Amino acid sequence: MSGPQRTAPVSVVLGAIGSVRSAIFPALAIAFSGIGGSSRLLVAIGVGIAAAVIGTAVSYIGWRRLTYTIGEADIRLESGILSRSARSVPYERIQDVSLEAKLLPRLFGLVSVKFETGAGAGEDLALQYLSTAEGERLRQLVRERRDEDQAAVAPADPAAPERREAAEGEVLFAMGPRRLINFGLFEFSLAVFAVLGGLLQYVDNVTKIDIWNVDLWRSWLEEQGSFVASLGAYAQVAGAIAGLFGLIVVGMASGIIRTFLRDWGFTLTRSPRGFRRQRGLFTRTDVVMPVHRVQALVIGTGLMRYRFGWHALNFVSLAQDDKNESHVVAPFATMDEIAPIVAAAGFRLPDTQTRWHRASKLHRTDKAIADSLPFVLAVIPTAIFAPFGFALIPLGLAVLAVGANLYAWEFRRHAIDATQIFESHGLLSPTSQIATRLKLHSVEIAQGPIARRRGYATVHLGLAGGTFAMHGVPLAAARDLRAGVIETIAATDYSQLDQARDSVPDGVAA
Amino acid sequence: MDLTPDNTPAERRDLDDGALTRLHPNYAHSLRVQTTLMAIPFLAGALVLEAALRDEGLVPTGVIIGAVMLVALVLIIRIPSRRYNARGYQISADRLRVVRGLLFRSDTVVPFSRVQHIDVEQGPIERFFGIATLTLHTAGNHNASVTLPGLGEPLAREMREDIRAHIRRESL
Numbered sequence: 001m002s003g004p005q006r007t008a009p010v011s012v013v014l015g016a017i018g019s020v021r022s023a024i025f026p027a028l029a030i031a032f033s034g035i036g037g038s039s040r041l042l043v044a045i046g047v048g049i050a051a052a053v054i055g056t057a058v059s060y061i062g063w064r065r066l067t068y069t070i071g072e073a074d075i076r077l078e079s080g081i082l083s084r085s086a087r088s089v090p091y092e093r094i095q096d097v098s099l100e101a102k103l104l105p106r107l108f109g110l111v112s113v114k115f116e117t118g119a120g121a122g123e124d125l126a127l128q129y130l131s132t133a134e135g136e137r138l139r140q141l142v143r144e145r146r147d148e149d150q151a152a153v154a155p156a157d158p159a160a161p162e163r164r165e166a167a168e169g170e171v172l173f174a175m176g177p178r179r180l181i182n183f184g185l186f187e188f189s190l191a192v193f194a195v196l197g198g199l200l201q202y203v204d205n206v207t208k209i210d211i212w213n214v215d216l217w218r219s220w221l222e223e224q225g226s227f228v229a230s231l232g233a234y235a236q237v238a239g240a241i242a243g244l245f246g247l248i249v250v251g252m253a254s255g256i257i258r259t260f261l262r263d264w265g266f267t268l269t270r271s272p273r274g275f276r277r278q279r280g281l282f283t284r285t286d287v288v289m290p291v292h293r294v295q296a297l298v299i300g301t302g303l304m305r306y307r308f309g310w311h312a313l314n315f316v317s318l319a320q321d322d323k324n325e326s327h328v329v330a331p332f333a334t335m336d337e338i339a340p341i342v343a344a345a346g347f348r349l350p351d352t353q354t355r356w357h358r359a360s361k362l363h364r365t366d367k368a369i370a371d372s373l374p375f376v377l378a379v380i381p382t383a384i385f386a387p388f389g390f391a392l393i394p395l396g397l398a399v400l401a402v403g404a405n406l407y408a409w410e411f412r413r414h415a416i417d418a419t420q421i422f423e424s425h426g427l428l429s430p431t432s433q434i435a436t437r438l439k440l441h442s443v444e445i446a447q448g449p450i451a452r453r454r455g456y457a458t459v460h461l462g463l464a465g466g467t468f469a470m471h472g473v474p475l476a477a478a479r480d481l482r483a484g485v486i487e488t489i490a491a492t493d494y495s496q497l498d499q500a501r502d503s504v505p506d507g508v509a510a
Numbered sequence: 511m512d513l514t515p516d517n518t519p520a521e522r523r524d525l526d527d528g529a530l531t532r533l534h535p536n537y538a539h540s541l542r543v544q545t546t547l548m549a550i551p552f553l554a555g556a557l558v559l560e561a562a563l564r565d566e567g568l569v570p571t572g573v574i575i576g577a578v579m580l581v582a583l584v585l586i587i588r589i590p591s592r593r594y595n596a597r598g599y600q601i602s603a604d605r606l607r608v609v610r611g612l613l614f615r616s617d618t619v620v621p622f623s624r625v626q627h628i629d630v631e632q633g634p635i636e637r638f639f640g641i642a643t644l645t646l647h648t649a650g651n652h653n654a655s656v657t658l659p660g661l662g663e664p665l666a667r668e669m670r671e672d673i674r675a676h677i678r679r680e681s682l
Binding site: 318440441442443444445446447448449452460461462463464465466467468469482486489490491492493 | 604605613614615616617618619620621622623624648649650651652653654656677
């Protein structure tokens with residue numbers, strides 16, 4: 001096909017910048033610490049320059065020694081400065097090609113191309129960095145290679161341009177700035193304070209100011225405290241409210257900023273090849289998920305956003321999305337917006353026809369007892385040792401635990417139909433999962449000592465790329481469920497799973 | 511084909527209540543050897559403690575070592591045979607069912623059509639007793655590998671061949 005190629009030359013600069021960036025903090029640390037006495041500034045600059053030179057050299061040699069070859073049957077990558085490694089990835093094994101453009105590479109018009117194979121622990125093939133056009137070309141190429149294997153039926157030449165045109169696809173879900181602000185408000189986060197705390201710790205290490213010195217703070221507080229005390233009760237209350245208000249504003253602002261950074265320009269499109277998701281303000285990611293790779297759906301929500309009718313839709317698939325095991329395809333949407341995406345993925349949402357089964361009532365009772373037991377046990381010592389009335393606190397908590405469990409039972413249910421399994425649970429923010437019977441890998445009925453005596457069980461379904469468990473299912477129902485699922489699974493071999501879905505891409509959705 | 515769960519419950523139940531095949535009797539012996547090896551450090555520790563506290567006169571001589579010994583004996587003699595009784599498997603034309611657990615029971619069914627690859631393993635103790643562990647790997651996150659220990663070594667290999675033949679037949 002073509003000989004060995006190198007990545008974009010600008011990668012050397014980017015690599016060098018990366019190594020300088022990681023040298024900045026040590027250099028600063030040296031500059032502010034006592035190392036080297038009066039000449040420490042020189043030492044710091046020296047360290048910085050050395051990092052830059054070494055970084056550039058390593059980055060350059062690494063770039064010289066890294067070549068990739070687009071072969072007939074595979075993509076090969078040879079790399080390594082001292083120890084050479086050669087990796088070959090056959091086209092059939094490539095599940096996704098994802099393009100990621102971080103801020104700096106993006107300024108140079110570069111992307112990092114990752115060939116996802118479903119191999120665990122980052123053992124994927126990644127090319128850093130290629131020009132955006134080259135990245136797109138590679139992605140198109142891999143897709144065509146894969147298509148050739150499967151769709152040799154279609155007349156190749158006239159179909160190809162048409163397909164590329166259609167690759168733009170219809171937009172299934174997109175989020176504008178207004179939606180993002182709305183979303184950000186619910187992403188309330190006080191993580192910024194944790195970051196500040198971390199920074200303080202860092203400053204503490206680098207500078208001579210002893211932040212954790214209690215006396216220093218106490219004297220400061222006493223100064224301020226006497227001032228606050230002189231203001232009187234109303235002013236104190238007002239100050240506390242203002243402080244709380246400030247906390248809420250900071251939390252919401254950081255939520256909105258984070259959401260904007262992560263989900264700016266969120267678009268989910270449906271093309272013949274699958275779902276394509278683009279998002280990100282500075283780090284723009286572009287992920288393609290073939291429809292048949294979607295193993296299951298998870299519809300989650302949050303405590304507050306659920307009250308306003310907002311839900312999040314995730315695809316469970318073998319490929320990983322950052323550190324998450326499932327791909328978020330609609331992070332903040334109404335059920336009306338989620339429904340078409342679910343249909344496009346070949347799944348169905350539960351409807352009025354769905355026959356829900358509840359968890360065993362014995363399970364409800366046992367769980368309520370188990371959850372309230374610690375509080376009940378705490379009542380006795382508090383009643384004896386604490387002043388009168390304190391025992392009411394654990395007692396109240398115990399009642400609360402029982403009540404919550406009784407109410408949560410209303411939400412714990414599952415259903416099975418000819419092709420799918422539904423499960424949902426959660427009292428304040430219900431989560432539901434939908435899996436295809438065909439794409440399960442094993443079924444386990446697990447029982448603890450209590451469950452065995454009381455005749456209910458937990459059913460674990462083997463799901464590729466995720467977990468699926470139903471708790472408190474009556475034993476007989478669990479067995480029926482397993483028998484049904486196994487019947488479906490055993491009928492189709494693993495190797496036919498993808499083809500089975502490929503041959504009817506839209507038939508299932510219709 | 512109608513696959514609703516309440517289709518033919520009687521027939522389905524049959525699958526679950528079908529008699530389990532027991533493991534090789536040597537499995538209990540190998541468990542005993544394993545437990546004995548595990549108990550040795552504890553027994554040694556108890557002996558050291560006993561010796562150290564002998565002059566203190568805090569506890570009567572032999573109480574510590576006696577207690578540890580008693581627990582060890584129960585674990586070595588009683589528990590392995592109970593674990594052996596609790597375990598079992600059932601193999602049919604297209605699936606393997608593995609049952610295990612004394613307190614926490616688990617009953618897993620793996621259809622051969624979802625098996626990715628198969629291992630037959632033998633540790634030194636297992637080799638001495640002529641038994642082996644059969645492991646089926648699936649693509650699911652839960653039950654990514656289902657192990658069935660305590661099979662006679664020839665049987666384990668035979669089962670592996672059977673399952674492999676099934677996989678090859680299906681994927682052709």
